[in-house]
Amino acid sequence: MSERTIELEVLRYRPEQDSEPWFQTYKVSCPEEWVVLDALNYVKDELDRTLSYRWSCHMFVCGSCGMVIDGEPKLACKAFLRDYGNRIRIEPLANFPIERDLVIVMDDFMEKLESVKPYLIPKEEKSIDQGEYLQTPAQLKAYKQYSMCINCMLCYSACPQYGLAPEFIGPAALALAHRYNMDSRDVGRKAREDTVASHEGIWECSFVGACSEVCPKSVDPAGAIQQVKLTSAIDYFTSWLPGGGSR
């Protein structure tokens, strides 16, 4: 198979040495079937041991290797060289502090993910001897899509709102909350509402939809957020009806 020389312009930033980020260009002869991650691994092994980035599974499922490739948030293991020209610009995910080179600080994301109570809150605890909760394929389908998030954070990199208002809980965490809300075994929507339906939650989203466009797993966080907005709005208005709850 054919090879082609590609120039990788990689953002470098080592906080102990560099006062600000800069770009380093590596020339790599790449087989056409490679992904960007393969080219980075070649650089790391053969050209420059000092380049740092995260990766592991190489099969779109561990979520480690999110980066901005030619301006677009991508998994480096899913960015095929055949789709790029002879010069590729590689930067860390946007909207996060750079820890070093292509590695971002993800503390904020982890806190937000944990804040939405992303676990099943059942009506009543079942003992193991009572067996499984029944859930039909249709009930499974109602939330399955939202359970596919690999926490790669491409959606946070693409989200203009997260860039402007860092307190925004953001697409993946809201989609995860929605995943549990939509699960027929779960009754935790109210418990999640304090976070999800707060100012920093769904109402911060301006529905640009960039999150869903870049999602490598078709989770559609934008759709999830719109659905949550709708149910929360209905809750809000019904709370003002006679006997409509205690908001």
Add this chain to the structure above:
Amino acid sequence: MDTVTTDIAIVGAGGAGLRAAIAVAEADPKVSVLLVSKVYPMRSHTCAAEGGAAGVIKSDDSLDYHFNDTVTGADWLADQDAVELFVNEIPRELTLLEHWGCPWSRESGGQVAVRPFGGMKIMRTWYAADKTGFHMLHTLFQTSLKFPSIKRLDEHFGVDLLVDDGRCHGLTAMEVRTGQMKMIKAKAVIIASGGAGRIFAFTTNGAIKTGDGMAMAYRAGVPLKDMEFVQYHPTGLPGSGILLTEGCRGEGGFLLNKDHYRYLQDYGLGPAEDKPRLKAMELGPRDRLSQAFYHESKKGRTVETKWGDVVYLDMRHLGEKLIDERLPLVRDLARSYVNADPVTDLVPVRPVVHYMMGGIHTDINAATSIDGLYAAGECACVTINGANRLGSNSLGELLVFGARAGRFAVEHARTAKTAGDIIEKQAAESEGRIKALFRRSKGKERVATLRNELTSSMEDGCGIYRTEETLRSTCDTITDLRARYQDLALEDHSNVFNTDLYQALELGCMIEVAHTVAQSALERKESRGAHQRLDHEARDDANYLKHSMAYYNPNGDPRIDYADVVITKSQPAARVYGGNAA
């Protein structure tokens, strides 16, 4: 050096580590537990498991069937007390995962669905489409967030165990973000760090699977058991080594040679029928299928590619609807990586290193030979897998033995003694070792060079078929690499997220673990399960119905000793698959 104190430290935050942490929290919320992992939990390689987890729940099934399938699959090298316990406990564990929200695929009535898997007599593999490990991992991680007693040190690389007078009192770990070493004092430590597939050149395993936890226990004196048993999964994508789940064959996929002939019928696995027959043909065990590929290749009946010989996985007759519903990741991967759509095209595949049957020697309570040190998951060897693991038993294993490790660690922590000052000294030595490695800039050797030599030598010498000659050659290479590792130079000297150092630490672990694989294989002069010797073709129960135990020797080859296999109710017999399978 900063010191962190916890009741129980867990090295690794994948399936086994998270399950252990939850078991601790449920047993006693006052016991503090700290997950120490070199990656964030959801990056752990459990996420890459595709096909499913076996557990008896259907009325046509029985615990004895699962027991017999597992023991036969293991070529009788599994400990039968462990297997019995495993098959008993796993249905409850899988149900617990269901209660925690795992999105298991369902039957129309809402019950959990099961699919066929290789070497299993009955359909009993629970699955979540073809992302079972991913969903289990995320369910466990998200569930772990409910428990305030579970804390984490994400991106902390476990380095050395702290052991005083035969008791484990914690470990040292390097914070990747700062390069700083920390001393983690604990009353008990559970290693749940996963396997070591990366010691081979061609593997399904992610970059992180470098055997760090195995090496940590091994250097502290715990034997690594049955390391020569390395599982080649029959269906990896050429080039990348990406796994295509056994579920492809469970759902009815065929394996074809270059003449589009279902060659497995020539290797005692027939009859070749249109519908999947359990324990036959494509639903035979992984060792037999990978071995059949080897012979087919020798006969010139495979297809040559630049990535090595391949056969074809044919799923075209399954139809788009079924493939999209049950094998969506497989479709995505095959289209993206080899430009073959399983709906319309044959998908090229070849055997690929997938799983280590061997690991840290433990008893059925997940306890090691060091007091207060436990191990569970792929890094451990109980052993339920013996000489060949059946597909869909490993996700169950990490639950059952992860949970047991957690519960027994809690018991141990109640009676733990105070450590002597010696552990402070050990921690300082550990820090000194890492600092010396970090500063080393003068050596002649590079990480990538040594790693490439190691992985290709393992592939050449410890592959599907082995001989005295290939194994000796690999052992010699490893001895040489061990010496050259001492002459390693690092090119990156910054403290923040230094992956040159991180990979150097991994390489040190890989070399030690690889040494135990090659040496154990050299000394096992028989063929059993995944360990096939062209120069000793028969199974030899008289001499080798035993576990290999590799002990660390800082100055030479690992010392190989042997331990008895526990046999309770199934006497060793011939492994029969195909039309005559029991």
